[in-house]
Amino acid sequence: MPKITFVSADGGRTTVEASGGDSVMQTALANGVGGIVAECGGSMMCATCHVYVDEDWTSAVGEASDDERGMLDFAASEVRPASRLSCQIAITDDLDGLVVHLPDAQI
Ligand code: FES
Numbered sequence: 001m002p003k004i005t006f007v008s009a010d011g012g013r014t015t016v017e018a019s020g021g022d023s024v025m026q027t028a029l030a031n032g033v034g035g036i037v038a039e040c041g042g043s044m045m046c047a048t049c050h051v052y053v054d055e056d057w058t059s060a061v062g063e064a065s066d067d068e069r070g071m072l073d074f075a076a077s078e079v080r081p082a083s084r085l086s087c088q089i090a091i092t093d094d095l096d097g098l099v100v101h102l103p104d105a106q107i
Contacts, residue, residue: 002096006033007054009104020093024086024100025049035102042087047074048106049086054099058082061089061098077103 001017004027008014016031018024028036028049037048044067053061061084064072068088072079086100 002091002093002098004091004095005097005099006035006051007099007101008035009102018091018095020091022091024051024089024091024098026087027091028086035106036086037106038087040087044068044071044085044088047071047085048076050075050077050079050103050106051084051086051089051100052080052103053082053084053089054101055082057095057098057100060094064088075103076105076107 003015004018005013005015014033018027025036025038025042039048040046064084068085072083
């Protein structure tokens, strides 16, 4: 199973195993990773699942869609080029080892 590492705003790292087909957001919630709120449950209507994809993984993960980028305008923390909504990142075997950084705040 692919492993995903979440790096909190204070630098703490949590590595968990993900189920293929789940999103990064679902993986965080299923494993009790703090820092992801996901108010809308993955419908791309809240921006409280904001993450920064690690620079080594941005090309593998890909870019946000225009709709996702529009919702990121409502994110509580600074939006950067590597910003993504974690509910929109589907986990595949190609993302084994993925590292995402959590913002200071989601609300
Ligand atoms: S969970 Fe609401 S936009 Fe991702």
